[in-house]
Amino acid sequence: MKPKKRVTIYDIARKLNLTASSVSRALNNSSHVNEATKQLIVKTAAEMNYKPNTLASNLRKGKSQTIGIVVPRINQNFFSNVIAGIEETTYQRGYNLIICQSNEAHDKEVQCINTLINQHVDCIVISVASEGNDYAHLQNVIDHNIQLIQFDRVADELETLKVVNDNQQASMEAVSHMITQGYKRIALLEGPQNLDVFRQRKAGYIAALKAHGLPVDEELIVANSWTKDLAGPAVRTLLNLPQPPDAIFASRDDFSALVVLEVATDMGVKVPEQLGICGYSNEAFTEVTSPSISTIDQHSVYIGKTISNLYFQEMDNKNKDTASTPKTISIKPKLIIRSSTSR
Incomplete structure (x- = not known):
């Protein structure tokens, strides 16, 4: 029919x-x-x-009442909760969302951005992919006079509105907590160091070691370990060292921490007695694993609401012809201590 x-x-x-x-x-x-x-x-x-046809009507008025969102992965708790926070606030103002995921691929991120520009969205909210460090496509958003808001993973060189976490302080608190629990050889699973968010987490790890008088051992700092396929062999290598770590900080995310737990269980390493584990982002599964995994909550829903309110504040300033300057809002994450680091 x-x-x-x-x-x-x-x-x-x-x-x-x-x-x-x-x-x-x-x-x-x-x-x-x-x-x-x-x-x-x-x-x-x-x-x-x-x-x-509300879209056509809004475009005639010079606004689409639509916000585009680009995240690395929709199915991660952090990003889905940020989207939920944005939606809760924007819905009340009559806005619609178009949600895209880059799957951590630079080319797909560029494609998403071009699609949203062609859809005439009023604003694009993005957390950049781990792949690539060329942000010409984001400059293109600005050149089209579309409001750009970056969150969590940001391109520092672009002067835009930003909502971020205090990653360095949170990581320092997590590693300091493990040290106070008696862990002395703490390994780090890095996130991609081309992104400032993961450089900050590494800096927090190093700062905590130095603050407690512990050496920074390059043997215990592992790069290229942010996917399951990469993290598994990396963790096995660490645990097979002549002097293996007695704790691992999976600074990329909780999925890396889950891999640590799986490998440790497979190798017969007891958690937390022989190995402490801390992740990052407070995924839902961290509370129900055995043992439950210590992690860092980034207040993701609140970040989403902050992004929305920042956008509407910026629009109000433009309507009042008030000059605006690029703002960065930093939100303090919360360390959640669970069984995996509690000796």
Whole structure:
């Protein structure tokens, strides 16, 4: 069965033998159409199941009432909660969201951005992919006069609104906690160091070791370990060292921490007695593993709400012709101590 054709104002105009402009004015409750004609047009539109094209209407007004969001992975708790926080606030203001994921690929991120620009969104919110460090596509957003807000993983060289975590302080607190539990050889599973967010976490790890008088052992700092395929062999290598670590800080995310737990269990290494484990991002599974995994909560829903409020504040400033300057809002994460680091 062929789908029904969308009813337009031209269809209503033909049925009533009126002009399309008269129908449009009536449906927009214009005072330039007499009341009897207006009621007839509204009644006929309802009978014909007419639905206004809000996108076209908004574009005529110079706004699409739409925000585009690009995240590395939608199915990660942190990113999905940020999206939920954005939606909760923007829905109340009549905005719609278009959500894209880059799958950590630079080319796909560029494609997502170009699609959103072509959709005439009012704002693009992004946490950049781990692959690549060329941000010409984000400059293109700015050049199109589309508001750009970066969060969590950001391109520092672009002067845009940013909402970030205090990653260095959070990592320092996590490693300091493990040290106070008696762990002395703490390994680090790095995130991609081309991204500032992971450089900050590494800096926090190093700062905690130095603050407690422990050496920074390069043998215990592992790069290229942020996927399951990479983290598994890396953890095995660490645990097979002549002097293996007695704790591992998986600074990339909780999925890396879960790999540590799986490998340790497979190798017969007891957690937390012989090995402490701390992740990052407070994924839902960290509370139900055995043992439960210590982690860092980034207040993801609150980050989403902060992003939305920052956008609306910026729009209000523009409407008032108030000059705005690039702002960075930093939110303090929370260390959640669970069984995997509690000796």
